[in-house]
Amino acid sequence: MRKFMKWTGYIILVIAILIIGIVGYIKFSKPDVGKAPDLKVEITPQRVERGKYLANSVTLCMDCHSTRDWTLYSAPPVAGTEGVGGEKFDQTMGFPGVFYSRNITPYRLKNWTDGELYRTITTGVDKNGEPLMPVMPYHNYGKMDTEDIYSIIAYVRSLPEVKKDVPSSAPDFPFSVIMRLIPKKAEPQKLPAESDTLAYGRYLVNAAGCAECHTKFEKGDFVKGTEYGGGRQFQMPGGVLTTPNISPDMETGIGSWTKDMFVSRFKAYTDSSFVPPHVDPAKDFMTIMPWMMYGKMKESDLSAIYAYLRTVDKRSNKVVKWQPGVKI
Secondary structure: OHHHHHHHHHHHHHHHHHHHHHHHHHHHHOOOOOOOOOOOOOOOHHHHHHHHHHHHHHOOHHHHOOOEOOOEOOOOEOOOOOOOOOOEEOHHHOOOEEEEOOOOOHHHHOOOOHHHHHHHHHHOEOOOOOEOOOOOOHHHHOOOOHHHHHHHHHHHHHOOOOOOOOOOOEEOOOHHHHHHHOOOOOOOOOOOOOOOHHHHHHHHHHHHOHHHHOOOEEOOEEOOOOOOOOOOEEEEOOEEEEOOOOOOOOOOOOOOOOHHHHHHHHHOOOOOOOOOOEOOOOOOOOOOOOHHHHOOOOHHHHHHHHHHHOOOOOOOOOOOOEEEOOOO
């Protein structure tokens, strides 16, 4: 019996040493995406304007890096808070830890090089070599045209400095280790010509992160074969929100929608007569879909997105968008 206990102890010790070694290796060697590039982005009016359009209407940097008004439907950003950060994502929403969007005004970024900003946006690795929580779809941004990323950097550099300190994020274990393995090197792609509607639409769908929300997400990963079929659940204060099916399935998706219907669905939220209704977050239906921001996209861009979504695989998945009082 003593011999058995002795060998059991040895085995446990070896396993513990292996685990510590693996965790230590990951901690000190990952993420590995290379050094920040040595570059200087020339700030031009054209780049600032393009970056403003992307950050507020397509990639939606300002959706997370601003203060959102959760008492209004779709939680639009509060005017004047662009870039201040502070939005909280925690365990109550299904995240593996407590994460805060960073202040990306010059108050925090004035000591960052353009290369460090580029690496952060496109790989998810910050100035200090630490990984970001992939709630920021940096894998998507890493597939965008380098010039578009330069434009976003130029726009962010142009934001007014706002002195706001944001708490540090605190991922739970073991995700604190796992998230170090997620970043990868950027794979930039050229911006297709607008005349190439499908390729241009695919580019915009990636930049806008449509699949990030409209794909099932279980056990910390996206479920293969459910892309654009909806079904991703978000725990809201008043219930469970499930993203809708945006595949071209005729019965459960948007296969029966015309282009005009699709574009109008977004543009309705930017009509001069639209006023976002007040909601009680504790009980009312609430969406995280930033309608008022995506609605500012050019009609031609929304049309290209529609055209591309018509080509993705059909997913038969009937979704109940809102389940009040339910906990995941």
